Every structure is written in C-alpha cells, then in structure tokens.
Amino acid sequence: MAGNKGLTSPQEDYSRWYNEVVLKAELADYSPVKGTMVIRPYGYTLWENVQEQLDRRFKETGHVNAYFPLFIPMSFLEKEAEHVEGFSPELAVVTHAGGKELEEPLVVRPTSETIIGYMYSKWVRSYRDLPILINQWANVVRWELRTRLFLRTSEFLWQEGHTAHATREEAMEETLRILDLYADFAENEAAIPVIKGIKTERERFAGAVASYTIEAMMGNGWALQSGTSHFLGQNFAKAFDIKFLDQNNQLQYAWTTSWGVSTRMVGAIIMAHGDERGLRLPPRLAPIQVVIVPIWRQAADGKAILAKAQEIATALKGASVRVKVDDREQYQPGYKFNEWELRGVPLRIELGPRDLAANKVVLARRDRPAREGKTTVALSDLTTTVQSLLTEIQASMLSTARAFRDAHTHSVSSYDEFKEYLASEGGFFRVYWAGSNEDEAHIKEETKATIRCLPFDQPEGEGTCFYTGKRTNQVAIFARAY
C-alpha cells in the first residue's frame, strides 16, 4: 500500500510518523505551556468513546462516579512514605492563591489515593459502609521532562478508581476484576490484544502491594502499558486511618485498590493500528465510522449526488452508524480520500453519477489495501452491508494486531541472543526469568528493555533463565516501552 502524501513512513521514522499522524489527523496540538497538549475535537471524540465504553463497564460492575478536589495538601502525600518518594519529583505546586502566599503549599493532584483515603476515613464506620466502589474522571498533573502527545504529557486526563473493602480477598478480587475489565475493553472496543500480568517490584506503583497491568504491542514492537490495577493492601488505610467495626465488633483497617486508564489509550490506538497511510480506527471507537465522498465533474450532477449522499447518511444515522458527508466544494475526491484515510475512518462510501444511475455505491475499507478493500453494493443493501462490514473490520483489526504481536514475540535462551534480537527485530521477549532487581536494572541500563510484566499465562514446566542460567518456572515479558 502506498503511503499518504506528506506523511513520514513509520518504517523510516516511527516517532516522527506518530507525531505527524497526531497533528495531521487533528487529534491533538501542542499547547503554549511546555509539556501540555490540546486535545482537538476529533481526538476528544475518540476519548469520549473510550470513556463511554469504560464507564458503562464500571457501572455494570457496581461502581459509581464522584469528584474529589484538584488540590491536595503537601502533608497528605507525606503520610505514605513510598508514595511521596515516587511522586515528589513530578509535582506541580500552588504556592499563591487569591493574591496571598498559602500557609501550606497545595499539590496539583498527580493521583488521588491520599485525598480520597482521607475522605474514606470520614465515611467508613462499619462493615455495612463497605465496599466503597468509586471512580473519578479527572485531569492529573505529573511534571515530565520529556513529553510526547497523548503518551506522556504534564497534564493528562484519566479515570482513577478507588475502592475500599472489608477483606483482603475482596480487595484482591476487585483488583483482578478491573484488570479483566480493562483487557475486555482493550480487545473488544480498541481491537488491541493485551497481555495481563503483574509488575515486578521495580515497576510497581508507589505505595502499592502489587500492581497489575495490561501490556500492548505498538507498531514498532515496543510495549505500551495501557491500564493498571493496584492492590494497595492496608498501606493507605493505615496512612489515612480508614477503619471500620467488623461483624464481630472488632476495629479493622480497610483494604483498598486503585486503578486507571488514561488518554495514553488514544496513543495506544494510534500505534497499535496506524500504518503508512495514517490512522486506522476501530469502528467501535471511531468518531466517524463511515465517510461519504460524493464525486462529480459536471455541476449538473452535483446537486442530485449531494442529495443522495444526505439521504444515505440519514438512513445510516437511523441505524446508529456515525456517518459524515464530506460536501466540501474546494477539494477534489482524491484529496478527500487521502484525508479520511489519514484520519482513520474505517469505511468510505464513494458516490458518483454512474453509481447513482445504477443505484449502487462503492465501499472502500480502510483496513485493506486499495483494490482488495473495495466492493460495489446496491443501495438497497447498503445499511446491512455497512453494519456487517463494520463488525468485520473490528474483528479483523483485532486479529491482525494479534497476529502482528505473536509474530514479533520471541523466545530466546541467552542474554546475547536477547540483545541481538532486540537490536535487529525488536518486539516482545517471552523468557524464563530468575533474575534479581539488580539484574533487571542492569538489563535496562544496557538495552533499555524492561520487564513489562510477569504474565498470568505462565508455562506448565521449568526452563532456564536467559540471564542468570538458573532453573525456574517463571516467565517474564521483556520489551522496550513507552
């Protein structure tokens, strides 16, 4: 498939390709404030669709939304030692407000475990007050030195779930229920296959007992952590005094969890599916699922074709298809094809005078190369064909992404082999692992690859650690990561 005019090829310079796609597809723009971004309507609508599908899943599993303050007293963060250590370098601090210097500086939330923990300690008295299953949609700020649109920005949007439970078991069940929910969202809405697993100690959330993750492979073989779910044990309950009387009238500390998916997910969608022609959006999340491009040379044809295009759009809208008619007169059809391919619209309808006369249209799939993706359809069958094609494209994008990931997942038996493959092929490395924290740090220093997770899907038998040579029954996924 030929590339899109003016778009750097992803093979040539993946990072540049990514930035160009984000800007040219009008997903986002740089903002005048260093490290922050503007999410433009097309990118924000994609995020709204992500939100809608996640939010539906949260509510179906008994969660409710709430809103906690943006500002957190510095002293709150200091109550959990690991937490403050992890977040201190990234904090933005309000020192003046209302024309005066504040007595205590306020931190702009980097995450909300502390202030939410404080409120839970006020709300929880008895086991009857548990569980608390609250989620918040919010902006958070983590001051980053090296930023990247959607992937790493000083301010980003996310949801952060914070739950409190009476028992360890319930909190652990919740942590894993959410991980499953995230994986279900990634695969069935974003068409991105993910690997579920647990983070090693080095990569654990600051203050958590255990951090779980879904890891996805991007088009350059790197990993993107696409959602995390943390089992916080009683760490925050002890720091914030979240206590309750249990059924035996004994005072107990609660068990808490936290979990989040952010606007990084938009970056994941771009990089898991994009190609040399630009974005490819999964139909279930695409802001525009179908674009209709009317084609005419003689002005006399224009009016009838535009009217027909609107008629088709109305019919598709009636069937809950998100459709747009590109009726701009200043551009040629070829220009429009390129633009909507760049912007990743899953399905294009071409409508010209000859098609109109024959009561037909041409359908072009974004996920298939030019000829292979084209079919001619009778107008009478259009709605059902569009609906079934959208379903097919969604499924096909997931299986394509899965096949790509599997083809780029290697198993190596020595560190030399690992380094060689990492340099030549990249991708994921599913390897037996019995190393230490220090070994992991050393590998990162030498190769920039990290353990993405210890996947849930572990082998039945033993093998030899590729790095230490020790026998082990544990497998890890190594990769370069964003």
Place this chain on the structure above:
Amino acid sequence: MAGNKGLTSPQEDYSRWYNEVVLKAELADYSPVKGTMVIRPYGYTLWENVQEQLDRRFKETGHVNAYFPLFIPMSFLEKEAEHVEGFSPELAVVTHAGGKELEEPLVVRPTSETIIGYMYSKWVRSYRDLPILINQWANVVRWELRTRLFLRTSEFLWQEGHTAHATREEAMEETLRILDLYADFAENEAAIPVIKGIKTERERFAGAVASYTIEAMMGNGWALQSGTSHFLGQNFAKAFDIKFLDQNNQLQYAWTTSWGVSTRMVGAIIMAHGDERGLRLPPRLAPIQVVIVPIWRQAADGKAILAKAQEIATALKGASVRVKVDDREQYQPGYKFNEWELRGVPLRIELGPRDLAANKVVLARRDRPAREGKTTVALSDLTTTVQSLLTEIQASMLSTARAFRDAHTHSVSSYDEFKEYLASEGGFFRVYWAGSNEDEAHIKEETKATIRCLPFDQPEGEGTCFYTGKRTNQVAIFARAY
C-alpha cells in the same frame, strides 16, 4: 407537611437548611482543602444527568467537545485588560514544578478564553475554518474567600463553550441560541423557570461586550444566576490575533462568544425545589426516580416481598426507569421513608404483605404531602402508572416553581416601597429603571439587592423609574442574589 427529623426548617434558617440538605442527602462533603468540596456519588450522578442533557443539546446544535490545558501562562491573561483585572484577585498560581521554580508562573485556569483564543489564532486562516463551535467540560479554580457548597467553591466543574465566527451577526445569534438552550434545559430538565435577560455593565463578564443570563428564583426568594452566555465582540480576537481571510480575500478579526453552566446548577436544583422534608429532585435528572421500600414484620414474609420488589425493579428498569430497592435489613420502613424523602426521590413504592397478597402496591409522590400524594395501584398497571406519574411530577414541579416565583415577584413604584418589600417579603422586583451605574452601586450598598438582568420580556409602554423618578420604557429585575 411535617419536617424531616433532624433537618432545620428552611423558614427558620434557610442557609443552615441548605448546608444540612447537601450533607445529609450525601450530595457533597467538605474537603480538607479550604473552599473546595467533594462531590459524593449521589451529587455527582445528578451532575452527570445535568451533563448528559446539556451535552446532547450542544451536539444537536453542531457543537463538539475538546480539551485545553489547565495551566495558562500569566502573560496570556494580561493580553485582555478588563479580563485580567476581573480575574486577578481570584487566581491560584503554580510557581514550582518538577522540583524547580518556573520561569513564568502558571495560572490555574479560572476560565479559558485566553488559552483557547491563542489556539484559535493558530487554527483559523480562512472563512472556511469558521465557525468553530467548541465546548469543554472542565474544572476551573477561582479562589474565593466566602465559599458555599455547590454555589461558590474555589474549584468547580463546568462546561465552557467557546465559539468563533466570521460575522458579528453570527456570533450574536450563537450567543442567544445558547441562552435559549440553557433556558430550555432549566425549564424542561431541571423544572426551574428562568428569566432571560442581559446583564448591566456592572455585572458583565470581564472582557465581554454583552453578557446574557438566565436567572432563577430560589426557595427564599433570592436569585441564582444559573447560566451565562457572553458576546465577546472582537475583544479576544484582537488580544489573541484571531484573523481570517474573508470571501473577498480581506483579513478580518473573528467574532467570539463564550458561555457556561457549572455545578452551581446543582445548588439551583436544591434551592428551587427543596422543602422542609429535604431535597425534591425533578424526575428527569433524579439519580433514583423510584425507590422500592419492602415492608414486613415477620421474617417469613420478608423473602417473598424482597423477591417481588426485585421483580418490580427489573420490570421498571426494562422501561428505562431509574429504580432502587432499599433492602437494608438494619433499618425500619419509616426510617427509609424519611431518608429517601430527604434525598428527594420523586416516587416511592411501598410493598407489604397485604399489598403483595392483593397484587397491589402503594405509590407515594415526593412532591405532594403524605396522604394527598398516595395512591394504590394494581401491579399489572405499575409500569405505565409510574411512567405517567414521573411525567406528571416533572410538569407539576415546574408549574409549582413558576407559581412560587410569580407570587414572589413584586412591582414597586418607589425606592422606599422597594426597601420595605425587600425587607419584609423578599423576592424579585420587576421595576422601571433609568438609573446609572452609580445608582445601581448605591442600591446594592444600601440593600444588597442587585440588578439580575434587564429581561428580554420588556413592557410595551413607558413608566416611572422607581429610583430616579425618570420616565423610561426599560424594566429591570432586582433581587438579592447568591
């Protein structure tokens, strides 16, 4: 109607009643950061319902959502002289981030005209790029000395629309289209009648050419500004250089508007409808529209009644009714009745052993006193009866609020009479007005009443200004306001 146990009567102390309702109904809670609040799930769900109904209207009128950064360089605010003057006293300022002092302090947005104006200047080149019809759902910060849950908090949630147009006429049409949209929302979703009008110069948004408002009457006769729509002329376009080539290839400044509704709307709903028993929520926005309270004395009855309650709930959910079964075993039915009345649920279903045996339930309306609001309904008619009652309650709440407002709107012909009525009766004063800015300031100083707006609904003929004695054809609405 008797009051709710433990709730201060609104007649006795309206302000205390308000705070108690917010806290006891679990709409919100105080936060440890001065002047900020925690919106609890029940209050946040109400806000989500407000959001959904506004957002639907925005999208139906061609608007799209986007997201702009939280932080704005101080220098941006300074580009529009009136704007910076208006907002300076309320700014929260980030001076340190990532462990370092920032070169230029960043303001936490109090509103986003400036940063959005900057971005529009980058995006707009030609008349074909206009109009831009963008809305943002966001948190904003205005450091307030005297705060009030929902009504005035240092951080609040809102939507802010920012549009840019090629002509003055289009921008003015947009300004008024949104004002109509807000009024339609207030009346048809929140059941709050509003007065549309224009603000006087004193009350105008900092930087606007003209500010339009919808003003609602609260239960104590005070006014609450419930939404504003500003015609910004070319003020911000000139400050941020938003220019475009028009159809004649002439460079022109764009015309912009901005408009917002905030979490204050939740305060409006509480105060427009609440009574001595607590909240009364309009069915279209109520998080829970129907609560089912099962009633039994003998444990043997409990199981069958709970099963029936769940069966009814399932049927109602199937008809898109938001329903909850209160199956808590630790509370008596009377306690539950009080609690759900306090929390404003529009309709209660009581289900006891005798009802069950007769295939009937008792329905109790929140908006009517105890006996008057009760009816017995056969189970077979329940869903249709519930649906029609919810519609009836919605309409009845609007007409009750309108009758209340009209009964508390006075017309006076002298300043003495004005002061006398304001002190004894309160309410709105619809008066002929030919005063100056200074007169308005003087009245505020003496009486705390302000001009809420010059209503669109103006009289046909002339009259005498109640303050200056001059003849005029202009009428103003004066009131005490939040």
